[in-house]
């Protein structure tokens with residue numbers, strides 16, 4: 001008995017990203033990316049892990065497509081490695097790189113799986129970083145040219161395009177915190193990078209549409225409801241600033257409102273340099289908003305922090321002491337946060353369509369007697385699916401849900417120490433072992449809903 005049935009045609013899927021699963025970093029003309037450089041820099045990743053081999057998806061993709069087919073998910077979100085297509089970032093196109101994705105797309109369609117293609121999931125060609133990276137306005141133009149090349153090759157078959165994955169992480173984790181590639185720690189650069197990422201999105205959308213008629217084009221943002229640690233005025237104001245930093249800084253310009261005035265005031269002379277026409281380009285209408293949701297942001301005021309936000313995240317141990325269950329990432333498990341986020345997006349921005357382009361969790365998965373029992377992941381997904389269903393019933397235009405991730409993979413600075421997959425990867429043998437959650441999710445897809 002299906003208690004929470006989703007609409008007919010709801011797109012259940014899984015998600016991955018090129019650098020996290022492909023490996024084959026020196027094969028078929030691929031150029032180096034900033035994550036090749038970063039992961040090979042001592043001290044940057046867990047135990048020096050790199051994406052050199054990853055899950056070897058570059059060679060094992062037929063098996064992976066078969067596993068998707070067996071799962072029964074009608075959609076698959078993956079990213080294209082810019083350095084495979086344009087090894088120098090611009091200029092000479094590497095046909096063998098295009099050929100790989102051409103074969104993958106054809107195999108997905110053959111398996112009746114709808115491809116959702118993310119054009120940028122963090123693996124900037126190192127050659128572009130050497131020329132300033134996302135801090136340079138020229139990289140925004142290079143991205144649009146790259147989007148054009150890919151859409152011309154795949155646009156007859158790929159009809160769902162995501163320009164960027166999580167520009168907030170690219171800008172602030174890669175250029176302010178410095179714990180992601182390229183490892184820069186500069187607030188002014190990070191804010192300027194956020195502008196160039198949005199500008200590149202604005203220039204890529206028309207290029208994609210020109211090359212891929214009737215395509216649906218969107219962008220994926222990492223978004224969270226922001227909750228003050230206490231009801232104290234200073235915490236509430238800090239949460240408001242953090243909401244501006246994390247959510248509204250991207251949502252407002254994408255939905256035609258320009259940068260939020262309160263954040264421009266907070267940033268002061270750190271505010272980005274924009275040219276006439278930039279905000280109009282960024283506000284190009286999109287067909288859907290991709291939402292990556294993992295956990296709320298719990299925030300408290302802290303005058304001692306150097307950045308102008310004067311806000312810090314409540315540490316995981318405090319959340320745990322307050323009764324929240326945590327994932328292996330130290331993120332509080334709050335399914336209602338997904339409902340709260342979706343309702344807020346519908347109320348404040350009213351996107352025509354929303355896809356949850358990532359939701360999932362890392363747990364301490366163990367291979368025992370050839371099987372991986374992951375009840376916590378099943379419970380996590382069940383409760384988040386239920387929250388999504390509730391939002392659907394309250395009118396949110398949710399059209400699909402991609403579980404992060406199809407398989408365990410290279411979790412950026414955490415290397416292979418965090419497992420998010422529905423499929424367990426034995427990194428010694430690269431064997432794929434579907435976890436219990438894989439079978440459970442397959443049942444949800446077959447029933448198109450939750451059965452209890």
Ligand SMILES: N#[N+]C[C@@H]1[C@@H](O)[C@H](O)[C@@H](O)[C@@H]2O[C@H]12
Pocket residue numbers: 017020165166292329358404411420
């Ligand atoms: N951490 N974590 C898991 C997951 C990461 O593996 C993805 O690449 C990102 O898009 C997003 O951060 C979410």
